Amino acid sequence: MDRSDIAKLAELARIEIADSTVDEVAKSITDVLTLVDQLQAADTDGIAPMAHPLDATQRLRADVVTESNRREDFQALAPAAEQGLYLVPKVID
């Protein structure tokens, strides 16, 4: 992992990484990837990929409304709301 990989990952994750710590973060992540490399050396031919660590299947729910309108409670927590809408910095395509 070099500095540009870290910059790209930070951008994708919307995380700010101070310039002074980039080298340290790069080394930490490289250590983790080295461990992953070791795992990847294991022979997994013929083994189906695991979707979940629990050996169980998903329960489904009936299509029935169970939630009521709690907009006032939720919007009390939001930084800004107006006319029932949550306000966020202007969205540009």
Next chain:
Amino acid sequence: MEWETVIGLEVHVQLATTTKIFSGASTAFGAEPNTQACAIDLAMPGTLPVPNEQAFRYAVMFGLAIDAEIGKRSVFERKNYFYPDLPKGYQTTQLESPIVGPGHVEIQLADGSTKSIRIHHAHLEEDAGKSLHEDFHGMSGIDLNRAGTPLIEIVSEPDMRSAEEAVAFARKLHSIVTSLGICDGEMSQGSMRFDVNISVRPKGTEEFGTRTETKNLNSFKFMEDCIALEVERQIDLIEDGGSVIQETRLYNGDTKVARSMRSKEEANDYRYFPCPDLLPVEIDDEFIEAVRQTLPELPDARQQRFVEQYKLSEYDAGILAADSATAHYFESTTEKCGDAKLAANWVMGEVSAHLNAEEKDITSSPVNTDMLAGLIARIKDNTISNKIAKQVFEDMWQGEGDADAIIEAKGLKQMSDTGELEKIVDEVIAANQAMLEDWLASEPDKRKKKMGGFMGPIMKATKGQANPGLVNQILAKKLNSML
């Protein structure tokens, strides 16, 4: 150089469930903003999704309808990206193990030919909320009512070669999902949205050109216009020595202008991984068979039945069978009036013309099947002519009552009184001496056609109410006696 267009579609279909895919919040359209966005939809900490069984049932119905293999073990994954209408920071979707595997859809083209379009797969996922880009002091407003609405995304193979084929395919999917009752098909409300992948290549070559993707089209007309525009743009680019860039584009159907949204280089790296909040969903044969038992008649089967049962042409049957509401209206009218051919003509003619003009749905037609059947009955028993019937239909549409009431109130009953008609025919002949001379002097084989000249004045004299068959008989008899 001759170019070939290559088109593939990704179609988002909102499922007609009562609640969201992962929460028990309502999906009803048109509610006040954020009144149907619960803690799960808002990604509040500590919440866990529980999938909606009905969404799986609907997805399986679609899979069976397109003859696809059903994914008996499907897995939800996280597609990570940041956008304000996506509170979790990822969309829960399916990638490696979707609920519906490869299938196919048959389309019919205007020249009568058919073509099979392959479906790559269809997967279940959640819809996002809506950003309102109106200016709230330099900020955007977010409504999350739509967040978590269940979708199936249907991904086709790049099997279409023209806008006509793409639109036929889109219409067919619309027809299938509405006939199944798994989607309300309201395109103006975003219930079905189309992403169109377009590329061009020199005709006869195998290799695909670079494609662009135009997102979020919500009308068949916009799709057709947008494809024509994009194909022309790509060909012009290449012929001018340039090359197509792989990018996402937006098309504005009202202004007919398309623009680039983002190019794939800076495109999102979605970092998919299996969602740890959801276990794999397993569906057994019993579930699939139970769903199969509930499958309604599909458009193709209905079309064939209409051809056989009502002796309609393939084309007419195709139009009437395409959506279940129209099919039901046609069959109900036919049953009540006993004449499939007339019922078909009226439904495809006056009824659909009036519905289109007023952008109404057939289920809210002011003329119901009882009224239409009543009108057809009066044409069949010669009470009124076809021409008068159109006038009566217009009055029924305006809410003036049923056919019998309108015919009675306006005195539109056809004149079938022979004595009275003979008198009028005599008068018209006497008043049109030049026409009579001309008729008497014409070649015998032209006389029948020329006799038509008298019909106008006769119909005028009877305000269009003369029984045309009877007038013809009387007129022929009188004229021939003068030879």
